[in-house]
Amino acid sequence: MEAAHRRVAADLAQQIAAGFWAPGDQLPSRASLARHYGVHEQTVRLAMILLRSRGLIEGEQRNRLRVAHPPVMRTLIRPDADWPHQTEMTSSSPCRATDELADRLGVPPGVTLQHQVVECMDPGGRSAMLVSSWRRGRRRPHTSFAVELGVVALDAGQAHALGLTVDTPAYRLVRTRLDASGQAVETADLILPMDRWTIRL
Structure with a gap:
């Protein structure tokens, strides 16, 4: 069975890819996402770490995160x-x-x-x-x-x-x-x- 944080990360990544949020848009709070997915805030935090490692979101962990701008080479x-x-x-x-x-x-x-x-x-x-x-x-x-x-x-x-x-x-x-x-x-x-x-x- 897939870990909950990977499931949350995959769903958020799919929404970002579909353009639900544009680069620079602020994501909902961890508490809001936890309620939406029916998981603990710690699960959302782990999902955010995974999305940051993939370069999909950026910003401070303690603040609201944003959809990352595609890196310019x-x-x-x-x-x-x-x-x-x-x-x-x-x-x-x-x-x-x-x-x-x-x-x-x-x-x-x-x-x-x-x-x-x-x-x-x-x-x-x-x-x-x-x-x-x-x-x-x-x-x-x-x-x-x-x-x-x-x-x-x-x-x-x-x-x-x-x-x-x-x-x-x-x-x-x-x-x-x-x-x-x-x-x-x-x-x-x-x-x-x-x-x-x-x-x-």
Whole structure:
């Protein structure tokens, strides 16, 4: 017998596919859906987790969820280019250089770095990419950069910002900006959800 939350999720997915709700529409509350389906609110919560993992809904678990807009696929060609749309700095604070960051920047471990997290929005105002950057001291100009490509599973903070579930796979570009002498002046992690990006370097 099919689990109740899968049955609820399947029915909601079918309604979304049929256009009963359009992208951006708010879904009924968990309590309302629980009454409609004759199930416990926890069952509806599990159904919503399943729908989020499939990319059909988006938003905060504690708030009313919305039907997700189909992701727009973008191709990243220039990882050092300025973002052409809206950005929002979500945090800015000093931190201590870990061994990895010290190696990337060529500084002693434990030295104080400036850390910033910037959320890059698509033209519709949805989060498309996260950029976490670290530098020592004031911002300095760069003349070149190096980049390494890998894959990570989103942590809770990244998933929250991108409207995805924890452990969703994402590209991680480690970009290090260099001055004319080849000294690192800044390093950054660019986190790009795999369902929204292709990479061409």
